[in-house]
Amino acid sequence: MEAQTLVRLGQRSETESDDLGALVRQLVDAAEPLTGTFNGPAKARFNNFKVRTDDIATALNNALVGIVGSISGQNRAFVTAAEDGASAHENAEGSSDFSAQSLLARISPQA
Numbered sequence: 001m002e003a004q005t006l007v008r009l010g011q012r013s014e015t016e017s018d019d020l021g022a023l024v025r026q027l028v029d030a031a032e033p034l035t036g037t038f039n040g041p042a043k044a045r046f047n048n049f050k051v052r053t054d055d056i057a058t059a060l061n062n063a064l065v066g067i068v069g070s071i072s073g074q075n076r077a078f079v080t081a082a083e084d085g086a087s088a089h090e091n092a093e094g095s096s097d098f099s100a101q102s103l104l105a106r107i108s109p110q111a
Contacts, residue, residue, distance in 0.1 A: 006075035013068045020064065021057035028053045 028050055038046050049056075 006071055006078065010068050010071040010075065013064060013071060016064070021061045024057040024060065025053060 031046070031050075035046070035050075
């Protein structure tokens with residue numbers, strides 16, 4: 001995985017969460033001309049949706065904020081694991097003997 005993949009995903013998700021709340025509000029605004037055409041239960045549901053628009057937009061945004069936080073945590077875990085792995089490799093490499101004599105001693109027939 002590319003080093004900045006999760007960072008970019010988190011940034012895009014954060015931007016799109018802001019857009020999602022705005023889209024919910026735009027939906028209510030676009031449906032406003034229909035306000036007088038509903039009757040009975042349909043009118044009650046439509047009015048309930050309009051009243052709850054901010055709550056719905058906030059709930060969606062909060063859910064996406066949670067997703068962005070999760071992506072950030074995943075990124076930290078990947079970066080930490082990569083750094084730990086590189087450090088362990090460097091430590092092991094430093095204590096290894098790559099000389100020809102050492103290699104020949106390890107692969108030659110044992111008496």
